[in-house]
Amino acid sequence: MDLTKLQDKLIAAARSRPPGDQVPYAFEKRVMANLRQPLADAWSSWGSALWRAAFSCVVAMLLVMAWSQASTRTSADLSQAFEKTVLAAADHFDEDLQ
Amino acid sequence: MEPSDSELIAAVLKGDSASFEPLIAKYQPRVFATARRYARRESEVEDIVQEVFLKAFQKLSSFRGEAPFEHWLMRLAVRTCYDFLRGHQRNREKPFAELSEPETDWLERFVAEPDSASEHADAARQLINKVMEKLSPANQLVITLLEIEDRSVKEISKLTGWSVPLVKVRAFRARAEMKKILSKMSQEKYL
Numbered sequence: 214m215d216l217t218k219l220q221d222k223l224i225a226a227a228r229s230r231p232p233g234d235q236v237p238y239a240f241e242k243r244v245m246a247n248l249r250q251p252l253a254d255a256w257s258s259w260g261s262a263l264w265r266a267a268f269s270c271v272v273a274m275l276l277v278m279a280w281s282q283a284s285t286r287t288s289a290d291l292s293q294a295f296e297k298t299v300l301a302a303a304d305h306f307d308e309d310l311q
Numbered sequence: 312m313e314p315s316d317s318e319l320i321a322a323v324l325k326g327d328s329a330s331f332e333p334l335i336a337k338y339q340p341r342v343f344a345t346a347r348r349y350a351r352r353e354s355e356v357e358d359i360v361q362e363v364f365l366k367a368f369q370k371l372s373s374f375r376g377e378a379p380f381e382h383w384l385m386r387l388a389v390r391t392c393y394d395f396l397r398g399h400q401r402n403r404e405k406p407f408a409e410l411s412e413p414e415t416d417w418l419e420r421f422v423a424e425p426d427s428a429s430e431h432a433d434a435a436r437q438l439i440n441k442v443m444e445k446l447s448p449a450n451q452l453v454i455t456l457l458e459i460e461d462r463s464v465k466e467i468s469k470l471t472g473w474s475v476p477l478v479k480v481r482a483f484r485a486r487a488e489m490k491k492i493l494s495k496m497s498q499e500k501y502l
Contacts, residue, residue: 214497226435227459232347234340241335244364
């Protein structure tokens with residue numbers, strides 16, 4: 214088989230009918246809608262990111278508040294327990310003397 | 312009187328994005344015809360054309376107006392088509408056993424009597440599409456521009472951004488790869 218001739222024939226076949234230049238109806242409107250969409254998307258994603266950030270901040274704030282309340286109470290108990298433990302020996306010593 | 316391309320471009324650059332619509336309307340037939348050289352499915356063609364215009368809009372500030380807008384746009388179109396080819400190399404590994412009956416008939420006619428096989432036959436066009444799909448993206452691009460669209464090496468260099476020697480080397484390799492594919496096709500079919 215003459216491959217060069219086959220190649221030439223096939224290329225001539227591709228040349229013989231160039232592809233059409235028809236455009237789907239209102240294609241430019243579709244492109245324009247897509248051109249405007251990324252901007253709208255950017256704003257909406259920025260807005261939703263802000264809402265999510267605000268919600269997480271509120272949750273974090275409530276958690277910190279709860280923790281600080283709890284820790285104040287615990288620290289008071291701890292200080293009393295610590296005092297009792299430290300002074301327990303002295304109390305026992307006084308009791309023994311009496 | 313309709314505004315010129317440069318007036319429309321200046322308006323877009325000043326923030327009037329609606330002025331881009333007449334530019335799309337004016338040049339979309341050419342971009343569609345170019346995209347149809349590389350993509351077979353109409354949905355793929357539409358995606359390519361849309362991407363070309365989106366890129367054109369985003370990069371419009373880089374258009375310096377030294378050459379016509381059409382040339383700048385067609386460079387963008389060719390490069391987008393090349394990116395498409397690089398991303399869609401699905402048919403390269405398929406065997407040729409899937410040739411249709413008219414394609415096989417056309418090949419058999421060519422083998423029996425090369426001059427009797429018409430290049431105007433649909434089967435020949437389908438066959439060349441199948442052969443083109445088997446070429447590497449760079450080779451497919453260079454064969455399309457050089458052999459099918461009959462463009463000069465210098466023009467191809469401008470369109471693709473490749474140097475003139477690189478276009479020549481790629482054209483040589485593309486022809487060789489095409490012959491290899493045709494030889495493989497004939498071996499699969501007739502041995």
